[in-house]
Amino acid sequence: MKKLFLVFSFFLALAASAQAQSSKTAIDQANRNWITAFNKGDAAAIARLYTEQATILPPGAPMAKGRAAIEKFWQGAIQNGIKNAALQTLNLEQHGRLAREIGRYSLDVPDAEKKLVRVEGKYVVIWKKIGPAWMLDTDIWNADK
Amino acid sequence: MKKLFLVFSFFLALAASAQAQSSKTAIDQANRNWITAFNKGDAAAIARLYTEQATILPPGAPMAKGRAAIEKFWQGAIQNGIKNAALQTLNLEQHGRLAREIGRYSLDVPDAEKKLVRVEGKYVVIWKKIGPAWMLDTDIWNADK
Numbered sequence: 518m519k520k521l522f523l524v525f526s527f528f529l530a531l532a533a534s535a536q537a538q539s540s541k542t543a544i545d546q547a548n549r550n551w552i553t554a555f556n557k558g559d560a561a562a563i564a565r566l567y568t569e570q571a572t573i574l575p576p577g578a579p580m581a582k583g584r585a586a587i588e589k590f591w592q593g594a595i596q597n598g599i600k601n602a603a604l605q606t607l608n609l610e611q612h613g614r615l616a617r618e619i620g621r622y623s624l625d626v627p628d629a630e631k632k633l634v635r636v637e638g639k640y641v642v643i644w645k646k647i648g649p650a651w652m653l654d655t656d657i658w659n660a661d662k
Numbered sequence: 663m664k665k666l667f668l669v670f671s672f673f674l675a676l677a678a679s680a681q682a683q684s685s686k687t688a689i690d691q692a693n694r695n696w697i698t699a700f701n702k703g704d705a706a707a708i709a710r711l712y713t714e715q716a717t718i719l720p721p722g723a724p725m726a727k728g729r730a731a732i733e734k735f736w737q738g739a740i741q742n743g744i745k746n747a748a749l750q751t752l753n754l755e756q757h758g759r760l761a762r763e764i765g766r767y768s769l770d771v772p773d774a775e776k777k778l779v780r781v782e783g784k785y786v787v788i789w790k791k792i793g794p795a796w797m798l799d800t801d802i803w804n805a806d807k
Contacts, residue, residue, distance in 0.1 A: 572753075572764060574784045576721060576804035580764075608717075612760045617788050617800060619717060619725075639719045641786055641802045643762050655762060657786045659721035659804040 540611045543651045544618065544644055548604050551653075555602040558595045564588035567653045568645055574657035576638075598627040604640075614646040622658060637661050685756045688796045689763065689789055693749050696798075700747040703740045709733035712798045713790055719802035721783075743772040749785075759791040767803060782806050 547566055554562035564584045567573075573587050574580045581590045601624065608619040620640050625633040640658035644651045692711055699707035709729045712718075718732050719725045726735045746769065753764040765785050770778040785803035789796045 574764070574786060574804065577807060579806060580784050612757060615757045615760065619719070619800065639725050639802070641719060641788070641800055643786070643788070655764065655786055657802050657804065659719065659802065661724060662722060
């Protein structure tokens with residue numbers, strides 16, 4: 518009986534690990550889709566990666582809630598000439614249909630003379646699993662300097 | 663049987679609501695403790711409100727992980743003359759032993775002439791329930807301007 522329990526626990530742990538793996542894979546893919554959309558200048562495609570009621574909290578600007586407001590914010594960033602977004606996940610913790618990601622980002626931001634300046638910083642994203650898809654639900658970041 | 667199910671569902675919903683209420687109350691109290699500790703200049707007491715492995719992601723500074731690093735960061739902020747912290751929860755979502763808070767903060771920060779300037783901004787905190795206590799596990803913020 519004890520052996521059976523151990524075998525059962527092992528498969529349970531394996532299943533949990535496989536689930537965590539699949540959320541990691543799905544979130545990695547969603548982050549790649551985010552980058553592709555941003556670097557193509559497609560704010561509508563970025564907004565579709567967020568949940569309907571998502572909130573973004575950008576430094577130096579008010580928070581924005583909902584896909585229309587999020588699309589407008591990223592459209593503004595693209596129109597301001599921000600380019601070459603990159604994301605790197607440092608830590609991802611899954612709790613059921615929720616995940617908390619800590620990561621680092623970099624962006625090329627035009628200065629007063631329109632010269633692109635590299636800005637690096639860090640972010641926290643709360644992901645929610647909506648149906649089969651992992652989507653950004655809360656997105657906040659700030660620059661290192 | 664259907665009636666029994668409805669009664670059962672009602673009590674289940676009531677219990678869930680009571681649990682959400684109690685996490686809200688506990689997190690409100692933890693936020694008040696945070697403010698009291700900060701405004702007394704007690705960085706060690708602030709650090710004890712975070713989980714052992716918590717991460718803070720301050721604007722204009724590298725992220726800091728673990729209570730010792732978190733205490734050192736807040737000690738620095740206090741020594742730099744930052745005063746009168748205030749927090750306001752805008753939205754709190756509980757998911758089991760995890761909660762995601764979105765809020766607004768204000769701080770009085772000394773400028774180059776040591777005159778205090780009001781800084782307002784927004785934050786996201788991921789809370790974890792450790793034993794009976796709700797503790798800050800991920801803490802990130804940025805200024806509006």
